Amino acid sequence: MKKMTGVKTKELLLWLSIVEMYVDGVSSEKITFKTGTGLSDSFPVAAFELEQ
Numbered sequence: 935m936k937k938m939t940g941v942k943t944k945e946l947l948l949w950l951s952i953v954e955m956y957v958d959g960v961s962s963e964k965i966t967f968k969t970g971t972g973l974s975d976s977f978p979v980a981a982f983e984l985e986q
Contacts, residue, residue: 935954935955935956936953936954937953937954938952938953938954938955939951943967943969945969945973950969950970950971950973951969951970952967952968952969953968953969953970954967954968955967955968956968957979962979963978963979963980964976964977964978964979965977965978965979965982
């Protein structure tokens with residue numbers, strides 16, 4: 935997803951807007967979030983799965 939709006943994260947006492955999120959490949963186990971300043975961080979896909 936690119937050009938996202940309305941999503942923010944707090945890093946080092948600053949609020950940064952998330953502008954992109956992506957998964958590298960079909961079998962990837964990480965979701966990467968990117969800010970407009972070029973900072974990015976990855977998290978396990980399992981952290982975003984819904985419990986049944």
